[in-house]
Amino acid sequence: GENVEQHPSTLSVQEGDSAVIKCTYSDSASNYFPWYKQELGKRPQLIIDIRSNVGEKKDQRIAVTLNKTAKHFSLHITETQPEDSAVYFCAATGQRDDKIIFGKGTRLHILP
Amino acid sequence: DGGITQSPKYLFRKEGQNVTLSCEQNLNHDAMYWYRQDPGQGLRLIYYSQIVNDFQKGDIAEGYSVSREKKESFPLTVTSAQKNPTAFYLCASSSFRDSFEKLFFGSGTQLSVL
Numbered sequence: 001g002e003n004v005e006q007h008p009s010t011l012s013v014q015e016g017d018s019a020v021i022k023c024t025y026s027d028s029a030s031n032y033f034p035w036y037k038q039e040l041g042k043r044p045q046l047i048i049d050i051r052s053n054v055g056e057k058k059d060q061r062i063a064v065t066l067n068k069t070a071k072h073f074s075l076h077i078t079e080t081q082p083e084d085s086a087v088y089f090c091a092a093t094g095q096r097d098d099k100i101i102f103g104k105g106t107r108l109h110i111l112p
Numbered sequence: 113d114g115g116i117t118q119s120p121k122y123l124f125r126k127e128g129q130n131v132t133l134s135c136e137q138n139l140n141h142d143a144m145y146w147y148r149q150d151p152g153q154g155l156r157l158i159y160y161s162q163i164v165n166d167f168q169k170g171d172i173a174e175g176y177s178v179s180r181e182k183k184e185s186f187p188l189t190v191t192s193a194q195k196n197p198t199a200f201y202l203c204a205s206s207s208f209r210d211s212f213e214k215l216f217f218g219s220g221t222q223l224s225v226l
Contacts, residue, residue, distance in 0.1 A: 001171070006154070009152065032211075032213050034213065034214070034215075036215075042219070043202065043217040043218060043219050043220060044155070044202070044215075044217050045217070046214055046215065049213070049214070089154060089155060093212075093213060098143075098162070098211075098212045099157060099160065099170065100145075100157070100213070100215060101157070101171075102147075102154045102155040102156075103154055104152060104153055104154035105152075105154045105155075
């Protein structure tokens, strides 16, 4: 089945700088890659997603890139703000069984 | 509260006891899921159901059981066979119209062992 690896587990960046979180997946049939944000004490929420037929997608300060050949996708947050502090999860889902498999998460700290 | 409700918010289990976590959604979503969240382990899939009266095991189903008698409800029972049940449990749902891709999560239940 699908396996999703996520790095780093913890990331600290200065406010205003950029943050990058990277994920790899194992199942070449996976075709949908969402990112969820979980603020402290709250439920995870979908923030951006990308399909396997697209290489990059942007939504204001966040963007996701996908390299199908390398089975690698990344979340980029620019001009980071205090409210970006949270745990971010990448995930992958394939055509075989519709299961959504998550990475272990990255705790992002935005330093003042 | 987002259309998907989990209860209780906190639950305590004694040794040898079965406990049931409730999950109800009014989003008319077809699929429902149970994830377990442990620190540093991410979200691990326990069970999921895409249709009433049918469900599939996820990656860590041992020691858990579910039922899907109604579209709106997907209760999770943590049995005495689950030796390490302390965790944060998240229920989620998704719609066939979104190809089951976009998950909407409940606010979670923290289960602890007495």
